[in-house]
Amino acid sequence: MNPRIFDKLKTLAEAAKFDVSCASSGTTRENLGKGLGSTSGWGICHSFTEDGRCVSLLKIMLTNHCIYDCAYCANRRSNDIPRSTFSVSELVELTIEFYRRNYIEGLFLSSGIVRNADYTMERMVRVAKDLRLVQRYNGYIHLKSIPGASRELITEAGLYADRLSCNIEMPSEESLKLIAPDKNFQSIYRPMHYIQQGFLQGAEEKKKYRHAPRFAPAGQSTQMIIGATPDDDRKILTLADSLYQRPAMKRVYYSGYIPINTYDTRLPALTAPPMVRENRLYQADWLMRFYQFKVDEIVDTAYPNLDLEIDPKLAWALRHPEAFPVNINTADYEMILRVPGIGVKSAQLIVSSRRYGRLTSENLKKIGVVIKRAKFFITCNELPGLTVQETGPEYIRKALTAPKKKKTDDRQLVIDFNE
């Protein structure tokens, strides 16, 4: 074993760490022969780093040399950092050995751009090809597609990878041009479009021929940086929504901007990444994907930014008190989903349990509903308490955002010295 592999691993893992995606879900790849590895539905997280993020895939770069000079990126051309490059065989060996020890669920390969997009993409595809064809590896492979890569290479990548991704980086083209002058929306949308076409074509052929090769069965994902430019949440979520309309798009990731290149004056001077805003964006994303919310219900021209104090579902409920209280025993599933404090699982349990009898708040509590929030928005088989109709939305906002009081022991004598 090459002793330099330790340094390469450290440098190139460090270079790849800002990519958010680590999902190993969305596809099934059975191990039919005596090969290595399997991939099943949900994905598995194998470890968690000190920042609390999951480690499911070996997230690594093929090289951190790059000809581009994007302002937000640690690997930009003008940064003076150690650079190295993996050979294809080194990376294949590392993946296989980590996989055999149950450290990882698969490989997430990304790369800095050397020479040109196609040259880089070709080397990445070779890693995936070696893993699948030479090592007979059935684990997960996520390949980043390089902006500006050709259709042929993307098509080949799709044959070996489970998921392809192409990062859109910024919520608007002006921001992208300002911060990453070498990139434009066209160079990003084009590979995205190739992936989508390949995905649809693969699905079509699968219908006709059982053994037709699958094309990136877990679809594609993308990522944008939040808080590096003045774009508002409405812009971000509208873009995300339009991306989700595309058939192969499975996930849009939001990455709170982390100030790395503090010397670059095009970027805002932040002391900490905008974690709360990032969290609210993910909550809004979930509302669009699992709670049947439309994007203009979450943000509109009157409220272009998400409320940082309360989550977007509660914010919607407080803006629309006329929709509440919801009767748990008779309301539609769609309406129960909209009650703050009731999640998808609780809503499903409610709908299936209420066929056996009327539900009380005691039942709801046991099912897992957060009564503290939900009580203002529901009626069940009891005398109704104070709901949003009686209290008004402002009271609820105060009640739910009030800081927790410190517990005092009232058996203890407190002497007031009037200080």
Add this chain to the structure above:
Amino acid sequence: MLYFIYDKTFEGLLTCVFDAFFRKEFPQRIVGENVQLPLFSESFRVITDDTKSERVLNALRKKISKSALQMLFVTYLSELEGIEIVLFRYIQKALTSETCIEMNFADADVLELSKVYKKVTREEENIRQFVRFQKTADGMFFAVMEPVHNVLPLTAKFFKTRYADQQWIIYDIRRKYGLFYDLNTVETVHFERLDISPETGKLSPEKLDEYELAFQNMWKDYLKAVTIHQRRNLKLQKQHLPVRFWKYLTEKQS
């Protein structure tokens, strides 16, 4: 108060159900052998009988779905104290009820079992997540675990398909048995003596493959390298990676 005493097998529990219906006496508690019974309690010793348990199973098959039956077995593996009587009441309700009770989560026993089921399958997932194999000098992949619930049998199929081309052993230190895959089938094994470090679960270096320690170090380095220090959140890490697993995790050992 009526106690049933049984031999801590799933068949034994099903026999309890048969005997209860046969005797028209329903227990308040079901306990294993060698349990100190309280004063003034009646007890009945259930002798496990395969024909009886098979009859209960057949009756259940007519009343509940396959997945619910699987759930009964999985929750039984939780080995939680008092889980027997919850299972007993669930089976009793399933057999006597006119309608299917599976989805009635307003019923305390149904809800309780669904919660225990979640716990056990969560533990099973934890095994899949946190098993760390060490490659031995003879090419075997070896790992130890201490799961709270007896979930090793549930993971056998998963590891068998995933690592079909390598021999492996996963050993449950708490229950003193393990699964061994010999490239064809998975069998249970029991070792009288286990030559591992009690603190880390690692084999001694001379028994390991020559590159094993290198890969362990690479894994530790890798995890350090992918941490974003600006986002440090140790509480979140503990939430996802419970401290009770740290003992045998390569990346948490110095």
